[in-house]
Amino acid sequence: MAKGIFKSSLTKKYTMAATGLFLISFLVVHASINAMIFFNDGGKTFNEWGHFMGTNLIVRTMEIGLFAGLILHIVDGLVLFFQNRAARPVAYAYEKPNASSKWYSRSMAILGTLILFFLIIHLKDFWLKTRITGLTGEKHVFVNGVWMENLYSEMRLVFTELWVVIVYLLGCFSLFWHLLHGFRSAFQSLGWNQGQYGQIIAFSGDAFSVFISALFASMPVAMYLNLVH
Amino acid sequence: MTTLKYNHVVINNNMENGMNLTLKVWRQANAEAQGQMTEYKLGNVSPDMSFLEMMDVLNDGLIRKGEDPVTFDHDCREGICGMCSMFINGEAHGPNRGVTTCQLHMRSFKDGDTIYIEPWRSAGFPVIKDLMVDRSAFDRIQQAGGFVSVNTSGRTLDANAIPVPKADADKAFDAATCIGCGACVATCPNGSAMLFVGAKVSQFALLPQGHPERHDRVENMVKQMDAEGFGNCSNIGACEVKCPKSISIENIARMNREYMAANLKG
Numbered sequence: 001m002a003k004g005i006f007k008s009s010l011t012k013k014y015t016m017a018a019t020g021l022f023l024i025s026f027l028v029v030h031a032s033i034n035a036m037i038f039f040n041d042g043g044k045t046f047n048e049w050g051h052f053m054g055t056n057l058i059v060r061t062m063e064i065g066l067f068a069g070l071i072l073h074i075v076d077g078l079v080l081f082f083q084n085r086a087a088r089p090v091a092y093a094y095e096k097p098n099a100s101s102k103w104y105s106r107s108m109a110i111l112g113t114l115i116l117f118f119l120i121i122h123l124k125d126f127w128l129k130t131r132i133t134g135l136t137g138e139k140h141v142f143v144n145g146v147w148m149e150n151l152y153s154e155m156r157l158v159f160t161e162l163w164v165v166i167v168y169l170l171g172c173f174s175l176f177w178h179l180l181h182g183f184r185s186a187f188q189s190l191g192w193n194q195g196q197y198g199q200i201i202a203f204s205g206d207a208f209s210v211f212i213s214a215l216f217a218s219m220p221v222a223m224y225l226n227l228v229h
Numbered sequence: 230m231t232t233l234k235y236n237h238v239v240i241n242n243n244m245e246n247g248m249n250l251t252l253k254v255w256r257q258a259n260a261e262a263q264g265q266m267t268e269y270k271l272g273n274v275s276p277d278m279s280f281l282e283m284m285d286v287l288n289d290g291l292i293r294k295g296e297d298p299v300t301f302d303h304d305c306r307e308g309i310c311g312m313c314s315m316f317i318n319g320e321a322h323g324p325n326r327g328v329t330t331c332q333l334h335m336r337s338f339k340d341g342d343t344i345y346i347e348p349w350r351s352a353g354f355p356v357i358k359d360l361m362v363d364r365s366a367f368d369r370i371q372q373a374g375g376f377v378s379v380n381t382s383g384r385t386l387d388a389n390a391i392p393v394p395k396a397d398a399d400k401a402f403d404a405a406t407c408i409g410c411g412a413c414v415a416t417c418p419n420g421s422a423m424l425f426v427g428a429k430v431s432q433f434a435l436l437p438q439g440h441p442e443r444h445d446r447v448e449n450m451v452k453q454m455d456a457e458g459f460g461n462c463s464n465i466g467a468c469e470v471k472c473p474k475s476i477s478i479e480n481i482a483r484m485n486r487e488y489m490a491a492n493l494k495g
Contacts, residue, residue: 087420087460096319100467191486
């Protein structure tokens with residue numbers, strides 16, 4: 001393998017794409033498990049899955065990979081952002097960027113930063129409490145002969161505040177626009193956008209972005225409005 | 230960028246016929262000088278003029294007044310040489326699609342319009358004077374691998390004797406329509422040159438003559454592209470919209486594949 005590949009602009013693209021797709025795969029798992037709250041069984045199924053994810057050795061190992069992937073995505077994104085700014089040292093006096101591209105495609109760094117802010121709040125609300133500081137609400141629940149963290153009750157508690165629900169909706173909104181560009185962009189970077197595949201990728205990306213963001217957004221809303229029980 | 234300073238210069242001020250335009254043109258004496266936007270009033274502009282002819286009229290007026298004419302690149306004036314550039318009213322080659330500046334006509338503007346005219350802005354394209362930029366970075370990228378080595382000992386094969394699937398020939402031809410004008414770099418918010426390099430890599434990678442050197446080619450061209458200070462492609466897609474030859478970003482995807490294959494195979 002050529003030495004230059006590690007410094008190459010294309011390697012940075014591949015890294016962005018690979019970590020992006022990895023994070024997308026995480027979103028699928030996360031949204032699927034969270035959607036268990038809609039079984040309306042008092043959070044029993046959801047808590048069981050949450051317990052599995054929190055105790056399974058393979059999942060816990062992958063969690064380290066997840067944080068590593070996220071950090072790599074952020075660091076690579078920042079490097080690209082600053083290199084790209086340096087590539088145009090003198091700005092145009094007059095530009096019409098909307099004539100040739102979408103605002104969200106040009107705003108991946110700012111959308112990513114908004115998602116990062118949301119993630120910090122989100123991790124503080126759930127991950128930190130589950131793994132380190134302990135849950136604030138009804139801490140444990142007995143399901144199928146096992147005591148486990150009552151994440152469902154924690155969700156109910158967190159989403160009683162309107163401003164928290166609004167923050168989560170803004171997070172989902174940022175995620176939607178980030179994915180709308182990011183999904184198809186990842187395939188383009190890996191060289192898979194070709195002929196008819198391009199249309200399939202574009203449609204899948206748009207559909208995925210709408211579906212996953214709406215599914216995530218529906219959770220705090222449903223909790224706040226007492227639509228799940 | 231410094232604050233804009235306007236020098237008001239009224240040229241060819243015959244307001245009876247044609248369009249009256251306000252031009253805001255980037256004037257920069259040389260590569261080291263501090264440039265500025267300069268305002269000119271230009272009257273009697275025919276809608277049938279090409280944009281470059283309008284610039285010629287402006288320059289004629291400036292020369293007659295004993296002033297320095299606006300320097301800009303141009304050559305064939307029929308959209309095939311890739312010399313004309315200009316960032317016009319916020320867009321590379323102006324508001325139309327699939328055309329170069331020389332193919333842009335004044336009928337695309339209306340009487341009383343203000344037109345901003347700026348050079349390509351990129352770390353890889355330093356301004357030489359006014360609207361003329363140094364695009365030799367593209368030459369160096371081409372020299373790094375944008376060619377097919379051919380034995381010229383007299384036993385060369387007739388290119389037409391080598392069978393090429395029609396679909397591949399079409400794609401290679403589409404990529405080869407790149408005239409190297411640099412509108413992709415000028416338009417890209419990241420100042421990336423990947424549409425240019427993608428087109429040049431694709432043009433050869435798709436044809437049997439280009440196969441033997443494909444891996445070295447893509448590695449060397451990408452290396453040179455990075456060394457020239459161009460930005461990184463983030464798949465925004467503005468380049469293919471403003472490319473005067475409408476070259477698709479599928480060529481960038483092909484370059485990405487070629488580069489990956491080159492490095493995986495060592």
